[in-house]
Amino acid sequence: MSANEICHVEITSFHNELGSEDYPFEKGRYWLFTSKVCPFAHRTEIMRALTGLTDHIGLTIAGAIQTEHGWDLGGRYESVDSAASPIADINRLPGIYKLAAPDYLGRASVPVLFDTKTNTIVNNESSEIIRQFDQVATQRFEYSTLYPTDKQMLIGELINELSDKLITPIYRTGFAKDQATYQLYFEMVFTYLTKLDKRLGETGAYIAGDQLTLADVHAYPHLARFDAAYHSLYRLNKNFIRVYPNITDYMGRLGEISAFGDTLDVQAFKEGYFLAWNQPTEGYFTPAGPEVN
Numbered sequence: 001m002s003a004n005e006i007c008h009v010e011i012t013s014f015h016n017e018l019g020s021e022d023y024p025f026e027k028g029r030y031w032l033f034t035s036k037v038c039p040f041a042h043r044t045e046i047m048r049a050l051t052g053l054t055d056h057i058g059l060t061i062a063g064a065i066q067t068e069h070g071w072d073l074g075g076r077y078e079s080v081d082s083a084a085s086p087i088a089d090i091n092r093l094p095g096i097y098k099l100a101a102p103d104y105l106g107r108a109s110v111p112v113l114f115d116t117k118t119n120t121i122v123n124n125e126s127s128e129i130i131r132q133f134d135q136v137a138t139q140r141f142e143y144s145t146l147y148p149t150d151k152q153m154l155i156g157e158l159i160n161e162l163s164d165k166l167i168t169p170i171y172r173t174g175f176a177k178d179q180a181t182y183q184l185y186f187e188m189v190f191t192y193l194t195k196l197d198k199r200l201g202e203t204g205a206y207i208a209g210d211q212l213t214l215a216d217v218h219a220y221p222h223l224a225r226f227d228a229a230y231h232s233l234y235r236l237n238k239n240f241i242r243v244y245p246n247i248t249d250y251m252g253r254l255g256e257i258s259a260f261g262d263t264l265d266v267q268a269f270k271e272g273y274f275l276a277w278n279q280p281t282e283g284y285f286t287p288a289g290p291e292v293n
């Protein structure tokens with residue numbers, strides 16, 4: 001498989017539930033592995049901070065530049081009660097997967113929620129991890145859910161729409177192998193951004209209305225990487241996000257919430273996107289934008 005054949009939205013394999021009988025919630029027991037580059041991992045950092053789980057779940061942030069040997073874990077970590085990472089001797093993410101599931105053959109993707117008691121992976125799918133963080137925190141802390149029962153259907157629809165019309169098309173554009181495919185997904189991305197801008201103009205503060213929800217946690221990391229990475233690297237160059245007034249205001253509003261703004265590291269994700277071994281570097285298609293008169 002050539003580098004360009006790797007789809008950047010990894011299919012995940014571990015779907016256990018934090019807070020279940022097998023994985024009861026215990027302070028210091030679970031550890032989160034993320035990267036400042038990965039927008040999916042970013043969702044989990046936002047929710048760990050927003051829920052107050054920073055005091056309960058340790059965090060390792062992988063080095064920004066991924067090589068063919070996987071994410072490097074030798075960098076930063078945040079522990080619970082100053083305890084060192086119980087798995088600090090493993091210096092690459094594939095080692096964590098090997099420890100948890102010796103027969104696992106898939107890619108070693110971030111995020112990973114790891115159980116240090118049983119040395120197993122609880123979950124490696126960001127959308128599930130953030131929902132579980134929300135639930136665990138709602139049940140235990142003074143925290144107001146981002147997934148309220150009366151809005152779950154709407155939030156689910158908005159998340160699906162974000163995934164199908166924005167997030168997946170972003171990667172399909174960047175990794176297209178021919179002009180027609182590139183063009184198709186390129187248009188899809190900008191059609192959705194126009195729709196989102198209109199929606200935010202109508203809803204006011206957030207995607208689902210006047211209340212912050214999990215839909216915003218899904219949207220923020222990808223929108224935050226758009227102008228500095230996807231616009232040039234994936235040739236998504238019709239517009240910058242900053243020309244959409246309502247999206248721009250919305251991103252400013254979210255960025256002021258420390259769980260969002262303080263978990264974003266622009267320099268790290270630029271290095272990660274532009275210097276990683278598996279980014280699109282070859283031809284295949286000419287850019288559709290910007291418009292030149």
Ligand SMILES: N[C@@H](CCC(=O)N[C@@H](CS)C(=O)NCC(=O)O)C(=O)O
Pocket residue numbers: 008009010011012037038039040041070107108109110111124125126127
């Ligand atoms: N569906 C996953 C996607 C995670 C994902 O694609 N992670 C990428 C980085 S953005 C990764 O770690 N890929 C591993 C690799 O390329 O080896 C989720 O939402 O958690």
